[in-house]
Amino acid sequence: MIAFLVRRVTWLVATLLVVYTVTFFLMRAVPGGPFSSERQPPPEIREAIARRYKLDLPLSQQYVTELTRLLRGDLGMSFRLADYSVGEVIAEGWQASASLGTVAMVLAILVGGAAGVVSAARPGGLIDGAVRTFTMVGISLPSFALAGVAVLLVVYEWRLLPAAGWGTLPQLILPAGCLGAVYAAEIARLVRSGVVEAMQSDWVRTARAKGASHRRIVLHHAVRGAVGPVVSFLGPAIAGILTGSVVVEKVFAIPGIGYHFIEAATTRDYTLAMGLVLLYTLLLGVAGILVDLVQAALDPRINLEK
Amino acid sequence: MPARLRELVPWLLAVALLAAVGRAFWLPGEPPADFTFINGTEPKSLDPQLITGQPEGRIAAALFDRIVRWHPDTLEVMPALAERWEVSEDQKQYVFHLRDAVWSDGEPLDAPAIVAAWQRFLDPATAAEYSYQLWPVRGARAYGVGLVAAGEMIEVELDERDPQRPFARGPLVRGQASWVGSIANDGSRQASDAAALFGGSDDEAVLVEVDGVLYASPEHPLVADGTATAARAALPDFATRVGISARDQRTLVVELAEPTPYFLHVCGFYPLAPVPIHVIEKHGSPNWTKSENIVCSGPYRLYSRRLRDRVRMVRNETSYRADEVSLEVVDALAIDSGATALAMFETAAVDWATNLPPFAAKLFIERDDPTLRLQSELSIGFYRLNTTRPPLNDPRVRQALSQALDRSTIVKAVYGPGQPPSLSFVPEGMETATGYAPVQTAAEDAEEARKLLAAAGYPGGEGFPKITITFNADEGHQMMAELIQAQWKSRLGIDVELASMEWGAFLDAQSRLDYWVARAGWTADYVDPNTFLDMFVTDGANNQTGFSSPDYDRLIAEASRTPAGDARDAVFAEAETILMEELPVLPLFMRVSKNLVAPWVTSFPENSLDIHPIEAIQVDAQRQSEARQARRLRGAAP
Numbered sequence: 001m002i003a004f005l006v007r008r009v010t011w012l013v014a015t016l017l018v019v020y021t022v023t024f025f026l027m028r029a030v031p032g033g034p035f036s037s038e039r040q041p042p043p044e045i046r047e048a049i050a051r052r053y054k055l056d057l058p059l060s061q062q063y064v065t066e067l068t069r070l071l072r073g074d075l076g077m078s079f080r081l082a083d084y085s086v087g088e089v090i091a092e093g094w095q096a097s098a099s100l101g102t103v104a105m106v107l108a109i110l111v112g113g114a115a116g117v118v119s120a121a122r123p124g125g126l127i128d129g130a131v132r133t134f135t136m137v138g139i140s141l142p143s144f145a146l147a148g149v150a151v152l153l154v155v156y157e158w159r160l161l162p163a164a165g166w167g168t169l170p171q172l173i174l175p176a177g178c179l180g181a182v183y184a185a186e187i188a189r190l191v192r193s194g195v196v197e198a199m200q201s202d203w204v205r206t207a208r209a210k211g212a213s214h215r216r217i218v219l220h221h222a223v224r225g226a227v228g229p230v231v232s233f234l235g236p237a238i239a240g241i242l243t244g245s246v247v248v249e250k251v252f253a254i255p256g257i258g259y260h261f262i263e264a265a266t267t268r269d270y271t272l273a274m275g276l277v278l279l280y281t282l283l284l285g286v287a288g289i290l291v292d293l294v295q296a297a298l299d300p301r302i303n304l305e306k
Numbered sequence: 307m308p309a310r311l312r313e314l315v316p317w318l319l320a321v322a323l324l325a326a327v328g329r330a331f332w333l334p335g336e337p338p339a340d341f342t343f344i345n346g347t348e349p350k351s352l353d354p355q356l357i358t359g360q361p362e363g364r365i366a367a368a369l370f371d372r373i374v375r376w377h378p379d380t381l382e383v384m385p386a387l388a389e390r391w392e393v394s395e396d397q398k399q400y401v402f403h404l405r406d407a408v409w410s411d412g413e414p415l416d417a418p419a420i421v422a423a424w425q426r427f428l429d430p431a432t433a434a435e436y437s438y439q440l441w442p443v444r445g446a447r448a449y450g451v452g453l454v455a456a457g458e459m460i461e462v463e464l465d466e467r468d469p470q471r472p473f474a475r476g477p478l479v480r481g482q483a484s485w486v487g488s489i490a491n492d493g494s495r496q497a498s499d500a501a502a503l504f505g506g507s508d509d510e511a512v513l514v515e516v517d518g519v520l521y522a523s524p525e526h527p528l529v530a531d532g533t534a535t536a537a538r539a540a541l542p543d544f545a546t547r548v549g550i551s552a553r554d555q556r557t558l559v560v561e562l563a564e565p566t567p568y569f570l571h572v573c574g575f576y577p578l579a580p581v582p583i584h585v586i587e588k589h590g591s592p593n594w595t596k597s598e599n600i601v602c603s604g605p606y607r608l609y610s611r612r613l614r615d616r617v618r619m620v621r622n623e624t625s626y627r628a629d630e631v632s633l634e635v636v637d638a639l640a641i642d643s644g645a646t647a648l649a650m651f652e653t654a655a656v657d658w659a660t661n662l663p664p665f666a667a668k669l670f671i672e673r674d675d676p677t678l679r680l681q682s683e684l685s686i687g688f689y690r691l692n693t694t695r696p697p698l699n700d701p702r703v704r705q706a707l708s709q710a711l712d713r714s715t716i717v718k719a720v721y722g723p724g725q726p727p728s729l730s731f732v733p734e735g736m737e738t739a740t741g742y743a744p745v746q747t748a749a750e751d752a753e754e755a756r757k758l759l760a761a762a763g764y765p766g767g768e769g770f771p772k773i774t775i776t777f778n779a780d781e782g783h784q785m786m787a788e789l790i791q792a793q794w795k796s797r798l799g800i801d802v803e804l805a806s807m808e809w810g811a812f813l814d815a816q817s818r819l820d821y822w823v824a825r826a827g828w829t830a831d832y833v834d835p836n837t838f839l840d841m842f843v844t845d846g847a848n849n850q851t852g853f854s855s856p857d858y859d860r861l862i863a864e865a866s867r868t869p870a871g872d873a874r875d876a877v878f879a880e881a882e883t884i885l886m887e888e889l890p891v892l893p894l895f896m897r898v899s900k901n902l903v904a905p906w907v908t909s910f911p912e913n914s915l916d917i918h919p920i921e922a923i924q925v926d927a928q929r930q931s932e933a934r935q936a937r938r939l940r941g942a943a944p
Contacts, residue, residue: 032810038827039358040817040847041435044451052433082351083592084613092613095334102330106323155649159937163649164641166615167335253641253650255615263348263614268810297315 004304005289012285019281020070020274024063027270034079034268053079066271070278076271080264086275089260094242096166097249097256101241103176105234108183115184116191116226121218123196131188138185147178147251164253175252179245183237190233191226198225227298235291239283243276336610338934339618339637341925343658344647348614348640352595354579355427355434360660360916363576365617365638368606368920370579371625373402373420373558374570378911378922381739381833383570387415387580387603388558397565397869402558409582410624411601417552423580424550431539432591436577439831442566442866444549449542454514456486456497459543462516465524465536473590480543485515489528514540567870568834575832579603605631605921614640619920632909632924651677651902654933657925658910658918659902664782667900668722677902677939680724684830684914685897686733686838689775689790689823690816693890694852697770698822702762704889709748709755710797716789717895720782725898731885732838732878733896735914742835742875747886747893752797759798767799774803777825778812786894787825816850824850827897830915835878836865842885853890904939906930 035049050056054065069076075086084092119131154174155163161174198204199222207221242257249259257276264273296302346361354366375386388402407415427434430452441447454460460483464476487497488511498512513522513534520534528534542548549561562569572578582594582601589599600608605627606619617638621631639656641647644663651659662670662678670678697703713727728734730744737743748754756766764770775791777783784806791802802823807815816824828848830837840846843862844854861881868874885891899916906929911922933939 030810031814032812033814035435036810036813036817037358037435038813040850042438042847045433045435045438046847048430048450048452049433049435052431077592080350081348081613082356083353083595089613096615098326099330099333102326106327106330151649155653159653162655162937163653164646165639165650165655166612167333169331169333169335172331172333250643251646253615253639253643253646255613255640259614266809294315294319297312300312 001293001304004292008285008289008292012282012289015285016278016281019277020067021063023274023277024066025059027268027273028059028062030268032268034270036268066274070274075275075278078264078269078272080267080269080272086272089272090257090275090279093255093257093260096254097245097258098242100172100176100179100245100248100254100256101238103172104180105183105238105241107176107180108187109234111180112184112187113191113230115188117195117218117223119188120192120195120199120222121214128192131192135185135188135192138181139189141182142247143178143182143245144247144251146181147175147248150174150178151251164251166252166254171252175248175254178252179241179248183241186233186237187230190229191223194226194229195222198222201225228295231291231294231298235287236284239280239287243280243283334612336618339635340927341633341635341658341920341923342637342639342656344641344650344656344660345617345638346640346661347642349617351592352600352608352611352617353581353592354576355423355432355437355581357577358435361638361640363917364920365619366576366579367604367917368619368636369600369602369604369608370576370581371407371415371603371605371627372574372576372579373404374574375919376571376574376913376915376917378917378919379913381913381915381917383574386574387420391570393570397567398562400560400562400570401553402560404556404558405626406556407603407626408624409585409601409603410607410622411582411585412624413582413584413601414555415580415603416555417558418555419583420558420580421550421552422583424578425544425548426581426583426586427577428548429539429541434577436575439572439575439577442562442564442569442572444561444563445542445547446549449544449548452539452541454483454486454540454542456483458483459546460514460516460540461543461545462514462521462540463538464521465538471587474587476538479516479519479521479537480545481516483514483516483540484518486512488512491527512540564867565869566866567874568832568836571832571834606636609635616640627921631921633920636920648902651904652939653937654904654930654939655937657904657907657930658923662900662902664721664780670900670902671722671724677905679899679901679903679910679912681899681901681912681916682726682733682735682914683897683899683916684733684735684739684833685827685899685916686728686731686829686893687825687827687895687897688731689892689894690821690826690851691890691892692819692822692824692852693888694819695822697762697764698773700762701888702758703764704892705748705887706755706758706762706798707794708889708892709751709758711790711793711892711894712750713894716786716793719789720786721895721898726896728893728896729886730882731891731893732835732882735896736830736833736835736838739833739914740835740875742878744835745879745882745886747889755798759800764800767801770798770800772801772803773822774805775823775825776805776807776812776815776821778809779806783825819850819852826850826891829897833915835875835882836862839865839878839881839885842890849890851890853888855884855888858884858888904930904933906933 077085078089081089115131119128154160162171165171204221207217246258246262249256261276296304349362349365351357354370371387373388374383377384387404387407389405391400391402393400409415426432427437428446428450437450462479466476468474487495489495511526513520521537522529522534524536529536551559553559585601586594597608597610602622605625607622609618609620611617619636621634644661647659647661648666650656691698691704693699717725717727729746732744775787777787787804794800794802815821840862841848842853843859858881861877865874865877903910906926908926909924911918
């Protein structure tokens with residue numbers, strides 16, 4: 001397991017370095033900069049600003065300075081949110097994104113898991129048909145469309161929940177539902193196919209031969225076949241959901257990382273965008289390693305050393 | 307993996323999940339504010355010296371007082387930190403008599419505090435974008451650019467820190483610079499006439515000599531070997547060369563280089579608000595803006611700030627204006643989606659929304675909705691023409707493009723009624739505000755336009771190259787470009803392409819003159835024609851059309867030397883006449899500010915700069931709370 005960890009962490013570090021390099025040069029290649037504005041100050045002031053933020057140095061030098069700073073664990077000051085360091089932005093945005101993401105994910109696992117199992121218990125049945133229709137819609141419907149419909153009905157028509165904002169429980173429900181729905185659909189699909197496949201397996205046939213009830217076969221034996229694919233899916237999904245959902249956070253004005261991410265890109269906030277890209281890479285890498293560890297723990301057939 | 311460990315894994319996962327869920331429901335809720343408004347995009351900073359945008363300005367103006375302020379309705383200059391002032395005969399000296407004001411920590415906000423704050427504003431190390439607003443002051447520009455030359459009085463800031471005030475400027479060495487230049491590795495000296503700071507590579511790095519001592523940046527090799535003394539900056543001597551001084555604790559004296567009629571008005575602009583130097587020296591920038599450190603001077607002080615969520619302000623009891631303030635707690639929400647803003651407004655979650663989506667604006671105007679407040683702004687929507695690219699370098703072509711347009715039809719189709727077209731670059735509202743009557747360009751005349759185009763060598767549009775209208779991605783900009791494209795095609799017979807660009811790339815293309823025709827807008831910084839007309843001086847930072855006219859430059863310079871009055875207005879009119887004949891820009895429409903204000907807001911000041919001081923807003927709390935309960939803006943459901 002140690003060898004496995006060393007290998008994977010080395011790969012992760014190499015990936016981060018490549019991502020840093022590509023992001024650095026891509027961002028500088030895009031026209032415009034963090035200080036472009038419809039109101040241009042006189043050139044002398046533009047020079048003073050460039051000097052202050054060291055944007056007047058040659059690119060190669062900026063590349064090295066930024067890399068050394070990052071290696072010290074310092075993500076730098078945000079250009080566009082000038083009162084905050086990138087670390088502070090992430091720390092603040094993280095709290096909202098994590099709250100929203102956790103609730104959405106738990107909803108998705110509960111609803112999606114239950115729907116998948118119920119659906120797989122009688123494949124081809126009425127419930128199965130309904131669940132499969134809903135999962136197809138859930139997977140293909142973009143979240144902004146779902147959020148739009150939800151706002152129209154729940155906020156405008158019924159006046160049940162607040163339109164947007166952050167800080168109270170009612171404000172959490174709608175965005176978590178919209179965000180979770182997409183994941184729930186995906187999980188339902190995975191669980192259903194996992195269970196259906198397991199129903200054909202030898203161990204289920206054995207259990208049936210021993211006289212186990214249908215309920216016990218589905219809930220105790222076949223459901224295990226769905227755990228693997230769901231765990232594999234959850235790794236990157238959790239990394240994604242923790243770094244925030246761009247659309248849902250924007251529509252519901254939630255101060256999370258996803259919102260920062262688009263803003264950082266559109267306003268050319270070099271340091272913030274870099275920090276978030278690296279964070280996302282890191283989370284994805286760590287989630288991948290954790291998924292493999294959990295898979296190995298849950299399934300004795302998996303050997304990490306190979 | 308050992309079997310026992312394996313059995314633990316599902317339990318560990320379950321515990322982690324429970325902990326995460328428990329954490330997720332721990333939300334940062336706060337009781338609702340007395341007044342909540344949609345402030346648009348997240349403020350860049352709370353430091354008034356470092357900001358330029360409207361959302362930032364709304365907050366800065368509430369937190370930081372200026373020496374004068376603008377009347378909430380008429381924009382006339384009113385006393386603020388300065389109780390009264392005298393202007394000298396030649397309009398070059400202002401003496402401000404300050405009231406006995408304090409910061410919210412009780413420290414005095416007196417003349418020396420304002421001098422120190424303005425000195426920081428001008429300091430090139432602050433890199434304040436709007437610092438040129440103070441450049442009319444004698445010596446301010448040289449200080450702001452950091453130009454030092456041999457033979458002049460300079461101040462050298464030594465690279466030393468005071469542990470009590472770790473972020474204060476270092477000790478100053480003041481004296482006449484005997485030599486300014488760079489020293490190569492071989493020791494040869496290269497004098498330079500004017501130089502800024504100590505940046506650049508070693509060979510080019512600038513050193514200064516005062517009283518036989520050499521000063522250089524701390525990284526310079528000559529500092530390491532002891533030849534030079536480490537210094538952070540060398541600037542013109544502020545005390546003797548910049549016209550900002552404290553005559554005594556309560557008297558601030560400002561001397562201008564030229565009479566600048568709008569200077570007093572600029573003093574009420576938020577970037578000129580004094581910042582608490584004693585706090586900045588203690589906590590440094592930007593840490594002084596954190597809610598636990600910040601000290602304010604305005605009618606409000608900062609209570610809390612949550613990024614991309616809200617800035618919460620509470621009434622500042624130490625302000626001399628505290629009694630005039632009616633709203634105790636105010637939330638400024640950082641929401642830039644117009645659709646989200648509208649949903650919050652309609653469900654009574656906010657009392658004022660500043661950004662509404664174009665589709666909704668049109669709808670609200672058509673049904674004459676009383677919650678929509680329309681107010682014409684000192685702001686112009688126009689197209690820039692790249693005068694360096696043939697055939698747009700020919701004024702006859704630019705004239706033809708202008709006269710071919712039926713502006714009122716176009717503007718009405720895009721924005722609905724209520725947004726008037728404009729034939730002048732300075733918006734018409736300037737006349738009511740200052741008495742300056744804007745000069746109009748020739749009105750619509752398709753026949754004349756065709757003649758002009760023919761005279762330029764393109765009869766019926768024949769041989770006219772394909773030009774492009776560039777705009778930043780936006781429904782309204784797109785629609786306007788399409789209508790203009792159609793009119794130029796049908797009336798002049800020329801083919802025009804449209805290009806929609808992302809904001810950053812669009813600004814970049816415009817400043818590099820990499821366009822044919824580009825959409826633009828400009829809003830007055832202060833109430834004076836100069837804020838529109840000085841844009842088009844040769845190589846002006848906001849010219850961006852390649853337009854250059856020695857006569858125009860001369861007139862703008864003359865206006866800056868002329869005291870306010872008819873003579874100055876005549877000079878401006880002459881300049882605008884040139885602009886409206888040469889047409890490096892096509893004025894299109896006067897912009898109108900659109901604010902959604904809830905029915906229970908009983909006092910909401912409005913003016914032509916779209917500034918609505920929060921301290922002057924009042925609400926009927928009873929009606930507000932009923933609406934909030936029902937989540938309904940409009941009484942009973944229709």
